[in-house]
Amino acid sequence: MLRLDFSHPQPLFTSQATRHIEAAAAAALPPCTLMERAGQATARLAMAMAPHARTIWLACGSGNNGGDGLQAAAALRAAGRHVVVSCLADDAQQLPPDARQAWLRARHAGVEFASQPPSLGPQDLCVDALLGLGLTAHPRRHPADARLLQWLEALHSGTTPVLSVDLPSGLMADTGQFAPGLTPGGPAIAARYTLALLTLKPGLFTAHGRDAACCVWFDDLGVGNAGTSPAAWLAGAPRPSSRPHASHKGSYGDVAIIGGEGVGPRGMGMTGAALLAASAALHAGAGRVLVALLDGVADATTVTSVQPECMPRRFEALALDGGVTAVAGCGGGIAIAAVLEPILLQAGRLVLDADALNAIATDGAMARLLRARASRTDRATVLTPHPLEAARLLGVETDAVQADRLAAASELAARFHCAVVLKGSGSVIAAKGHTPRINPTGNARLATAGTGDVLAGLLGARLAAVPATLDAAFEAACSACWEHGAAADHWPGSSALTALKLARTLTA
Ligand SMILES: NC(=O)C1=CN([C@@H]2O[C@H](COP(=O)(O)OP(=O)(O)OC[C@H]3O[C@@H](n4cnc5c(N)ncnc54)[C@H](O)[C@@H]3O)[C@@H](O)[C@H]2O)[C@@H](O)CC1
Numbered sequence: 001m002l003r004l005d006f007s008h009p010q011p012l013f014t015s016q017a018t019r020h021i022e023a024a025a026a027a028a029l030p031p032c033t034l035m036e037r038a039g040q041a042t043a044r045l046a047m048a049m050a051p052h053a054r055t056i057w058l059a060c061g062s063g064n065n066g067g068d069g070l071q072a073a074a075a076l077r078a079a080g081r082h083v084v085v086s087c088l089a090d091d092a093q094q095l096p097p098d099a100r101q102a103w104l105r106a107r108h109a110g111v112e113f114a115s116q117p118p119s120l121g122p123q124d125l126c127v128d129a130l131l132g133l134g135l136t137a138h139p140r141r142h143p144a145d146a147r148l149l150q151w152l153e154a155l156h157s158g159t160t161p162v163l164s165v166d167l168p169s170g171l172m173a174d175t176g177q178f179a180p181g182l183t184p185g186g187p188a189i190a191a192r193y194t195l196a197l198l199t200l201k202p203g204l205f206t207a208h209g210r211d212a213a214c215c216v217w218f219d220d221l222g223v224g225n226a227g228t229s230p231a232a233w234l235a236g237a238p239r240p241s242s243r244p245h246a247s248h249k250g251s252y253g254d255v256a257i258i259g260g261e262g263v264g265p266r267g268m269g270m271t272g273a274a275l276l277a278a279s280a281a282l283h284a285g286a287g288r289v290l291v292a293l294l295d296g297v298a299d300a301t302t303v304t305s306v307q308p309e310c311m312p313r314r315f316e317a318l319a320l321d322g323g324v325t326a327v328a329g330c331g332g333g334i335a336i337a338a339v340l341e342p343i344l345l346q347a348g349r350l351v352l353d354a355d356a357l358n359a360i361a362t363d364g365a366m367a368r369l370l371r372a373r374a375s376r377t378d379r380a381t382v383l384t385p386h387p388l389e390a391a392r393l394l395g396v397e398t399d400a401v402q403a404d405r406l407a408a409a410s411e412l413a414a415r416f417h418c419a420v421v422l423k424g425s426g427s428v429i430a431a432k433g434h435t436p437r438i439n440p441t442g443n444a445r446l447a448t449a450g451t452g453d454v455l456a457g458l459l460g461a462r463l464a465a466v467p468a469t470l471d472a473a474f475e476a477a478c479s480a481c482w483e484h485g486a487a488a489d490h491w492p493g494s495s496a497l498t499a500l501k502l503a504r505t506l507t508a
């Protein structure tokens with residue numbers, strides 16, 4: 001059993017793949033072995049989480065997730081703990097075979113069964129074994145058992161810590177969305193832990209998964225997953241970069257930031273977005289940072305007063321075909337559309353963010369130019385949409401993107417022949433020929449204006465230092481997401497996280 005610390009990559013398996021792994025393992029083992037191991041692991045972690053618990057309440061469903069809970073109850077009772085089980089199955093006959101054995105075992109161990117949660121305090125522990133991998137969005141038995149909803153609410157809103165078995169009940173393993181009708185009413189109050197069993201599932205790490213699962217532990221139940229392809233990887237820390245002594249600024253590439261519409265055209269200035277990206281690219285180690293503000297009136301001091309190391313340029317003065325890495329769109333407003341064509345045609349390495357993405361979503365000719373870049377061997381492109389921008393590019397609603405973030409990122413990557421970063425909680429990085437990755441770093445302190453521009457600039461710096469290939473662009477995007485999130489994770493609690501400060505903490 002291990003607690004995930006996000007330093008190493010971890011394979012993530014869908015519910016279907018997990019079922020295959022489970023079936024293959026179960027066929028080679030005596031009956032009930034996996035469930036007994038799951039129960040033992042749950043009991044061990046429960047005792048470590050709440051060593052002083054007077055009572056451990058186990059809410060058990062009527063499937064095998066409930067069976068794991070019942071096995072854990074028997075093991076906890078055998079270890080001398082006071083345990084109370086509430087089970088949605090009224091008798092053993094309502095349970096699948098392994099869970100039926102677990103029920104009998106819990107009964108024989110003298111576990112107390114109660115139809116309502118016992119009285120609990122903050123030092124006690126709840127074990128959530130109501131729903132696991134078998135959760136379906138549209139179950140045959142509908143509406144759900146009223147006790148299920150009641151117990152979910154008790155688990156969610158109480159002050160007692162909760163250990164979820166395999167998955168937080170109600171969360172769908174493949175997507176990190178809650179099943180209809182099972183979305184919690186608000187943020188949980190008490191500490192939460194999740195013990196993933198057999199495999200780690202993508203839904204634990206993206207969309208609502210991070211909030212629902214909180215601190216994730218993993219036990220593979222002694223079963224390997226060799227031979228089964230993961231649906232995604234949880235990204236690991238990038239290798240620390242090293243700069244050869246005999247290097248110079250030309251070794252790290254030029255990054256050109258193109259964006260920052262002025263107040264003039266529409267009364268909505270977004271110069272700051274481009275400056276944030278520029279500052280990020282500079283701090284992240286780009287050799288030189290050029291800034292082309294799409295603001296008819298801005299003069300050089302607009303750039304240099306924020307960051308004197310950056311070089312202001314008129315757009316026409318950028319040698320886009322001269323090996324520069326372009327980061328286009330940050331605060332580009334409608335002005336970016338007018339310069340997008342030469343950017344798409346000429347830039348070797350290219351990051352498209354924000355308004356550049358919106359322009360492509362509404363202009364078929366630009367979308368075609370974007371796709372055509374893939375036919376060149378000296379082109380690498382990364383799109384960095386947030387969910388709304390992704391929805392515009394795909395021509396769907398934002399909810400549809402969020403409903404399956406892995407699928408949405410992969411679809412964008414396939415449609416536009418690019419590497420894609422679908423931002424948000426658990427950013428997904430996708431590119432054709434690569435298993436998608438979910439970025440584990442970052443937190444909600446990043447939910448503030450301008451942090452996406454910082455990511456775009458940082459990514460520009462990473463892209464500028466690698467060959468112009470899709471594979472290198474995918475790895476650069478994974479590294480940039482990891483570093484961006486890690487900077488937020490190491491942020492001092494006493495200091496506000498703002499985008500410019502974030503940019504200035506980045507390092508080469
Ligand atoms: N069979 C075994 O030996 C093992 C089982 N394991 C456990 O078994 C779990 C999977 O068990 P199951 O396949 O039985 O499934 P679950 O126990 O996760 O869920 C099935 C139950 O949930 C109900 N349900 C499904 N969707 C619902 C919804 N939307 N609203 C209300 N009720 C809903 C079903 O009616 C059924 O009673 C894993 O998550 C894991 O905890 C693992 O420990 C590995 C070993």
Ligand SMILES: Nc1ncnc2c1ncn2[C@@H]1O[C@H](COP(=O)(O)OP(=O)(O)O)[C@@H](O)[C@H]1O
Nearest residue numbers: 423424425442443444446447449450451452453
């Ligand atoms: N809750 C969160 N957890 C992790 N990362 C987050 C969270 N909220 C925002 N972020 C990250 O912050 C950045 C915000 O980008 P974006 O939405 O484009 O903002 P802006 O356009 O204002 O810069 C993205 O990298 C996103 O992944």
Ligand SMILES: [K+]
Nearest residue numbers: 128131165167
């Ligand atoms: K559960």
